[in-house]
Amino acid sequence: MKVKRLLLILLLIGFVTALSACNNDDEGGGDGGDSGGGDDATAASEDVNESGMPIVDEEQELTFFANKPAQNEDNDWNDILIWNEYRDQTNINVNWDLVSPDALEENRNLALGSGDLPDAFFLSQLTSSDLLRYGGQDVFLPLNDLIEQYAPNLTALMEEDPSIRKALTFPDGNIYSMPALIEEDFLSLRLSARPWVNEDWLDELGMEIPETTGEFYEYLKAVKELDPVGGGKTIPYGGTQIQELVQWLAGSFGVMNQGPSNMNYDLDASGEVRNFAITDEYKQMLEYINKLYEEGLIDQSIFTIEWGQFLANASDNLYGSMIFYDPIELFGEDIGSQYSSVAALEGPEGHQTYNKLSSSVWDPANLVITSENSNPAATVRWMDHFYSDEGAELYYMGVEGETFEIEDGEAVYKDHILNPEGDITFEQALAKQLTWLGSINGIIKADYFQGGETAPQSMEAAEKIEPFVPEEIWPRFTFTDEENIVLQSTGQDINNYIEEMRDKFITGDEDLANWDNYVDTLNQMGLEEVVEVHQNAYNRYTEN
Numbered sequence: 237m238k239v240k241r242l243l244l245i246l247l248l249i250g251f252v253t254a255l256s257a258c259n260n261d262d263e264g265g266g267d268g269g270d271s272g273g274g275d276d277a278t279a280a281s282e283d284v285n286e287s288g289m290p291i292v293d294e295e296q297e298l299t300f301f302a303n304k305p306a307q308n309e310d311n312d313w314n315d316i317l318i319w320n321e322y323r324d325q326t327n328i329n330v331n332w333d334l335v336s337p338d339a340l341e342e343n344r345n346l347a348l349g350s351g352d353l354p355d356a357f358f359l360s361q362l363t364s365s366d367l368l369r370y371g372g373q374d375v376f377l378p379l380n381d382l383i384e385q386y387a388p389n390l391t392a393l394m395e396e397d398p399s400i401r402k403a404l405t406f407p408d409g410n411i412y413s414m415p416a417l418i419e420e421d422f423l424s425l426r427l428s429a430r431p432w433v434n435e436d437w438l439d440e441l442g443m444e445i446p447e448t449t450g451e452f453y454e455y456l457k458a459v460k461e462l463d464p465v466g467g468g469k470t471i472p473y474g475g476t477q478i479q480e481l482v483q484w485l486a487g488s489f490g491v492m493n494q495g496p497s498n499m500n501y502d503l504d505a506s507g508e509v510r511n512f513a514i515t516d517e518y519k520q521m522l523e524y525i526n527k528l529y530e531e532g533l534i535d536q537s538i539f540t541i542e543w544g545q546f547l548a549n550a551s552d553n554l555y556g557s558m559i560f561y562d563p564i565e566l567f568g569e570d571i572g573s574q575y576s577s578v579a580a581l582e583g584p585e586g587h588q589t590y591n592k593l594s595s596s597v598w599d600p601a602n603l604v605i606t607s608e609n610s611n612p613a614a615t616v617r618w619m620d621h622f623y624s625d626e627g628a629e630l631y632y633m634g635v636e637g638e639t640f641e642i643e644d645g646e647a648v649y650k651d652h653i654l655n656p657e658g659d660i661t662f663e664q665a666l667a668k669q670l671t672w673l674g675s676i677n678g679i680i681k682a683d684y685f686q687g688g689e690t691a692p693q694s695m696e697a698a699e700k701i702e703p704f705v706p707e708e709i710w711p712r713f714t715f716t717d718e719e720n721i722v723l724q725s726t727g728q729d730i731n732n733y734i735e736e737m738r739d740k741f742i743t744g745d746e747d748l749a750n751w752d753n754y755v756d757t758l759n760q761m762g763l764e765e766v767v768e769v770h771q772n773a774y775n776r777y778t779e780n
Contacts, residue, residue, distance in 0.1 A: 284614040286386065290327035291617045297329050298615060301347055301354040303361060304334035305674025308667050317669035321635050328618055335360075348375065355609040359675050362413070362601040364406075364712070365720050371412040377605045377612055378410035386616040389623035390414060393679065402780040403597040403711030414619045416602040417679040418594070423705070424689040424698035425680065426594045429475075431484055432575040432697075433557040437464055448582040449488050449524060452557075456533040459556035472556040473528065474535040476546050478742060480559040480592075481525065481534070487591040487704065488583030489521035495709035497595050499731055501770045509771040511763060513734045514755045520584070522741045522748065529742050539739060562688040577697030580704035590704040595711035598676055622678025631677050632684040634670050647684060713773035722769050726762040733761065 283292055302313070313319055313332040323329045333354055335343045344360055347353060348370060370376045383390055394401040397420050404411045418425050433445060437459055446452040456472035463470045475481060486492035491512040493502045504510045512518050528534045535541065549555065550567045553574070564572030582588040603619045605612050621627040633640040633647045640647045648654075649666070656665035667673060682690055689695075715723060737754050740746035746754075 283611055284386070284617060286617075287388075289325045291614050292327045292611070295327045295329060296611060296614065297331060298355040298609070298611075298618075299331045299333055300356050300358040301333045301335065301344065301360055302358040303340050303675065304332075304336060306337060307663060307673035308671055308675070309336075310664065311667050311671065313671055316671065317638065318630065318634055318671060322618075322621075322630065326618060326621075328614060330618075353606040353608040355606060356615055357601070357604040357606070359416075359599075359602060359677065360604070361599075362604055364600065364714050365717075367412040367601060367604065368406050368408070368714070368717065368720075371406065371410055372408065375607055376412045377607060377609070378412060379414065379605065379612075379616065380409075380411050382612055382616045383411060383414070383620075386613050387414070387620035387623070389620050389627070393417065393623055396420070397596055399595065399708070399711055400597055402777050403595065403714075404600055405780040406714045407716045407776055412604060413601040414603045414616070415597050416599040416676045417623070418596050418598050419679055419681045420596045422680065422682045422685075422689075423593075423702055424682070424694050425685070426596065427590075427592070427689075427698055427701060428594065429480055429559045429561055430592075430694075430697050430701065431557065431559045431578040432563055433578055434459075434555065434574050435576040436574040437462065437556055438576075440464065445576055445578060446581060449485070449584065452578075452581055453524075453528065453533070456528060456556060457531070460531075460533060465552075465554055469554055470556065471535045471549065471554045472533040473558065474541075474546065474549060474555040475538055475559050476541060476543055478525075478534075478538050478739065482521070482738065483592040484559055484590075485521055485525065485581070485583075487589035487706075488581045488587055489524075490517045490583070490585065490587040491515060491521065492591045493589065493706055495591060495593055495595060495706070497710050497712045498770065500734055501767075509767060509774045511730075511758075511767050511770075513738070514758055514763070517585070517587075519748065519751055522738065525742050526744060526748065530744055539743075562691045562694040564693050565688040565691050572693070575693075577693070577700055579700045588704060589706050590701045591706060593705055593709050595709050597711040598680070600712075602677060619678070625681070625683075628679055628681045628684050632670075632672050632680065639669050649686070710777070713770065713777055715769065715773055719769045719773065722765060727766045727769070730758060730761050730763055730766055733758065 283294065283296070285291060285293065304313070313330075313334060319330060319332070340361060344357070344362070348366075353375065367376060371378060390400075400415065400417065401411075404413065404415060406412065433455065435445070438445065438455065441455070441458045441462060443455055443458065444451075446455050459470060459472040473481070483492065483496055491502060500511050500513045501509055502512050525534070529536075537545075546560075547566065550558070550560075550563070551571060553571050557578075558575075560566065562572070563575040566572065580588045580590040603615075605615050609615055622631055629647060633649070636642065636647075638650070639653060640649050642648070653665045653669075654662065656662065663673060737746060741748055741754075
């Protein structure tokens with residue numbers, strides 16, 4: 237089971253990484269349109285049942301352009317258990333036009349440019365700027381009214397969590413897509429990697445789990461001096477990227493107070509948007525991390541280390557602390573059980589929140605309906621099912637009796653998936669009947685997810701962190717065409733410079749005495765204009 241959970245974790249991380257890269261590139265825009273919140277272009281077809289199954293009485297064919305993740309390489313979505321089952325339930329047969337991830341962008345742009353449109357784009361990583369551009373050109377349908385009438389499950393989720401609607405609504409007032417969501421209470425998944433310390437070494441040192449940045453420093457220093465591995469091989473803090481440490485400590489220094497989705501932007505004490513990377517608090521955080529790095533308390537290879545080397549080091553029990561996924565699932569019981577989770581550390585000025593938390597809106601563009609679709613209402617209903625409990629069970633667990641069974645009230649994959657015969661792997665067995673690996677759809681719920689994030693140690697860590705989570709975590713904002721132009725040029729240059737200088741300040745390649753020059757450079761690059769863009773986006777976000 238550990239190996240299987242490790243696979244699930246790595247697969248999910250891979251998907252998150254790909255999605256993050258996609259989102260980071262999403263600074264484009266369109267002409268903004270002014271269709272005003274959904275109109276008769278989205279008028280419902282009469283050929284749809286407003287509730288229950290089937291969705292349509294007469295069988296209907298639809299064509300979806302879909303990203304087919306590498307984990308699904310050997311299956312055919314046109315003849316696979318989950319989609320056959322859903323076809324039988326709905327009377328809607330989807331003809332899947334499947335595209336591999338490496339050809340996704342080219343084929344997606346080709347379809348959009350040629351006008352040879354599918355009925356819908358599914359998991360196709362359409363950017364916000366694509367949605368605005370092609371929505372303004374009436375290529376993508378506004379879905380406001382259709383969601384209101386035919387998507388009761390998504391509507392209910394938007395009422396429970398208003399940030400979902402805010403994240404989907406564009407400056408022209410329209411919603412052009414249906415999202416992929418993480419259940420709001422599934423905190424363990426939204427946390428992603430989380431902090432851990434080696435409790436065996438704490439005990440040996442006679443120390444308690446750190447609760448302040450000062451105590452964390454003292455622990456790392458003591459671990460280095462103790463050198464329990466021997467030969468100077470002990471690594472007080474290790475990780476796969478410095479950003480994980482920066483984002484964890486952000487809440488101890490009072491920055492990134494609305495989460496990480498809008499890079500480098502949060503709210504100041506007066507409620508105005510700011511770029512926090514020029515604040516005194518951010519500088520103080522860099523000074524702290526620089527101190528850790530220069531004293532050898534942070535792995536000196538953290539900027540270049542590969543996953544495989546990190547996992548090998550962890551399996552050799554070299555780390556005193558880390559920010560990563562469930563240690564037991566990844567490093568095994570003997571090593572992993574030595575670790576205890578840490579929540580938010582109290583910083584020198586009394587800040588103590590855990591700001592490294594993703595929005596519940598995983599991907600805004602799970603499904604996008606085109607102008608070629610003959611039955612948008614039925615298509616919205618088709619998608620809406622996956623925001624329900626039954627739909628989440630179907631997508632992530634399959635069909636009871638065929639792919640899973642209920643044990644002690646919990647859905648558990650059947651043995652032919654958990655322990656497949658022959659040379660077939662768990663991943664391959666799963667992909668024979670389900671398609672969710674690498675392709676999160678609808679809403680992902682803790683009850684139907686059996687990855688490391690639902691392992692006991694991970695869930696306990698999430699419970700420990702929960703009291704320190706901010707009241708509001710922003711999803712990524714939407715921008716107008718003009719704003720996207722600014723973000724693609726000046727905004728991207730500024731983000732790159734901030735990241736470059738962050739790393740230099742941490743390693744000491746740039747002296748923090750040169751902080752004022754750094755701030756002056758950002759101002760000269762046009763920071764004020766980019767902050768104004770985010771302020772305008774935030775104003776619209778609050779008004780949605």
